[in-house]
Amino acid sequence: MYDFELVKPKTLREAVAALQAEDAQALGGGQTLLPTMKARLAMAEQFVALSGIDEIKGVCLDDDGRICIGGGTTHATVARECAESYPALASLAGRIGDPAVRNRGTIGGSIANNDPSACYPAGALGSNATIMAEGPNGTREIAADDFFLGMFTTALEEGEIVSEVKFPVPERARYEKFIQPASRFPLVAAFVAKFSDGVRVAITGASSSGVFRWTEAEEALSADWSPDAVKGLTAPDAGEMISDLHGDGAYRAHLVKVMTARAVAAA
């Protein structure tokens, strides 16, 4: 690890201000960033720890019935507190990493990092969530469809913090993941959500462009909410899938179908 300064603000406003410093970077639960720093693959002059900001922690309901999760809320908290209000999301959060990761890692950190194999981006995109970004110019609302811009890339601007993620609750939903044997991240995972006005399907782990909506499956499932509706589809283009030691594009494309059908069956 390289030397750095650490500040730990108590309020969102202080954190936004601290991130204005030259070469400053936000530090959420640190479950990706700390190992990367230890490997000397990440460095910044100043890290702004978000873990002391109470106002971005916790889960509540807004007037529209959306579940609002503070950006600094840990996976373990979401797994516990959303178990009844949004079981599919709670199940997603409860299967990230291991207990140590779940008690440190946060939804805001996961979404801001947008690892192509992370779980939360699929939950947010599949749920049509809204991401609240707090920056020097105030608060922005960003639809999940506009937020995830590709591998490790999001619509967040320099200095913005994910303060909250708002999830509409679907009629039925499920997250099914097939883990990569070494990292235990998703090799391919599918989040399916059935709303009154249609179905959303978000896929993580598979694409070299990061999380994506599988629109063919959404259309088919909107017309016929059944695993068989997925089985009849052509798998996504293998050429656009990640290919590595753990599975080539053809295998991942195949798993997209399998995991989506299983998610529908289990929803």
Place this chain on the structure above:
Amino acid sequence: MPKDTGIGASPKRREDVRFLTGKGRYTDDINVAGQAHVVFLRSDVAHGRIRGIDTAAAEEMEGVIRIFTAKDFEGVGGIPCGWQITDRQGNPMQEPKHPILAEGKVRHVGDPIAAVVAETRDQARDAAEVIVADIEDLPAVIDMKKAVAEGAPLVHDDLTSNLCYDWGFVEENREAVDRAISGAAHVTTLELVNNRLVANPMEPRVAVGDYAFHDDSSTLYTTSQNPHVIRLLMGAFVLNIPEHKLRVVAPDVGGGFGTKIFHYAEEAFCTFAAKQLQRPVKWTSSRSEAFMSDAHGRDHVTKIELALDADHNFTAVRTETYANMGAYLSTFAPSVPTWLHGTLMAGNYKTPNIYVNVKAVFTNTVPVDAYRGAGRPEATFQLERVIDMAARELGVDPVELRRKNYVTEFPYATPVAVEYDTGDYNATMDKLLSMIDREGFAERRRESEARGKLRGLGINAYIEACGIAPSQLVGQLGARAGLYESATVRVNATGGLVVMTGSHSHGQGHETSFAQVVADMIGINEDQVEIVHGDTANSPMGMGTYGSRSLAVGGSAMVKATEKIIAKAKKIAAHLMEASEGDIELKEGRFTVAGTDKSVAWGDVTLAAYVPHNYPLEEIEPGLEETAFYDPNNFTYPAGAYACEVEVDPETGKVDVLAFAAADDFGNVVNPMIVEGQVHGGLAQGIGQALLENCAYDEEGQLLSASYMDYAMPRAHDLPMFQVDHSCQTPCTHNPLGVKGCGEAGAIGSPPSIVNAVIDALHSGGHDVPHIDMPLTPARVWHAMQGGAANLGSAQPAAGSGNTTHDRSVGAGDTATH
């Protein structure tokens, strides 16, 4: 009735108190006053010519004491190889120099280029990052078959090729084997890869070098399985330090699995630099460094042919193996694919004709050496796979085919130069079958099918050679060391005693099990016995722990030393009781005179030995301390039968291990709990190899699986509850305890069980898949079910050419029924 103490009892491991409470004293816990820290700059390319190393800016960095490169080691020896193989033509193997820091070229990712010694580790790391190494990239050779092809780039420019040796065993068998195969009723051919593994002990390697000016002596604290061997190799061959001026200490060591046997450059560096700088120098490996500097394991590509007559008797086995040596010869690397592999190719079977050919190859990869089982898993895997394949081709029961060919009379001299002293392979197979409800398998398979899963059952036998080794024999085979073991038993005046053993415990529980043996022999409490190991300053010259040899060889030395103690103590007791020495009996810690009620306690005798007021000084010396060296006259041959049941998810290719049973014959057992633990650990590593672990390089020689993000270690939830049994016991005939060794069996016997079971499952689903190379990851299994086999970015070889499973594992039409 289980015993409470002594041989056969299962007292809890006394060392676990400190391990489980975080109080172990590992090498990294050792900090010598005034120590500096070294960080190695390692190559990030697989093959390149060093045009220059600019350390000027780094030397100006804060805290930097000195930066070393190869030029600082002129006149210092290279890292030696401890075993010389003679090839088929009678020539010695090609043996390149293995410098401490890269000379002229870098030869694998991780090859150390420069060493920065600084006040702190971070300062050393900072400085290492600003060293400018000007390296001209050279094409790398990764695939062994390409490495030995005409015109391949040379890993070592001063060698004639990348072929280390071409070994034939037994060369005199070759023609008979060829004849038997060409005349056989049936020949089954299988080509396979035994996948490269990273040992991954929980504790990374550490070395602390210290130099004492006052007596010109050096001390090395290191994570080693055999400190005396390190002292000899490093002192005599690398740094020219006489053994009496060099102490090597290996304190608590957090797992070895073979990879801590070898003498490594970092150890020599820290010892050397400590003297140069007159300061202790410490190195602690990071996990990332461990992946690219600890010796790897396995990495064979093999073609095996099994010939059978019309009655299904095995008539011949012929194999051709390419064995990866990596870029340099690690300490025992040449012996692994030869003597530790070829000698086991008879397996449990009375095959009369066997010929083994091994081509050892240099590549631009980390050196490969012994890893849990070392050669024997490679032998067992190919044999037990090809037998299963033959049974399938012939439509016979795989268990009956094995039984028909089992060796049943002992001693049995194999056609590959070893003699099995004892065993009962039908007994372990019977025991196994009693554990697994084979009759109920068809019903269980139907139940799995009802859930959309394919269920498979894999059964196999194994044999291994442990307790290495008779020194004269291994000397003839090229070992540059003896393989005896030593023990000193030092009895104190008050009756307690210390055993200083040349064996080394790095997880095996010697402090508990060795104490059980000595306490049992004398009849005293186990807490009267202290086991000390890991320090050349107090133990007699020992060869350390590997190859499941500790109890069979080290334990035997300890028994011999204790026998000497008892013999002398009886003389003292006879004197004290004014009786004839021949009438003295030792039982439960008391000496008695046969036929009388006279007795003296163990403590009375030990006190007399050190306070010799009433003592036969004209006959024997005072004191009670004895040393014994034990050199075995044969290997030991643990054997057994293993079975596993798997379920394959045909949609994803994922394999779940539902049940695993092991019936082992380890001969006599000292501590059944520890033995079971050893088998559990071995099974976890064997199943890890079969399903998860894969050390992969790409074509440029970059390590693809360089961290736990890509190298899959087995975890508890990957494994079923194991059923293990060691009640079949044919005691070893040639060591005093009748023990055989249990440390590697699980890792040797289990990979074929898994693969046999998966192939069985796939066939039940109508998939004619002859073989899948390990690890059987979901992607590989799924591809095999589709009829293909993707290499998934790895440049390591497929066994056969072609892209289909069949082409890769069977070759082009080699399987034939005549």
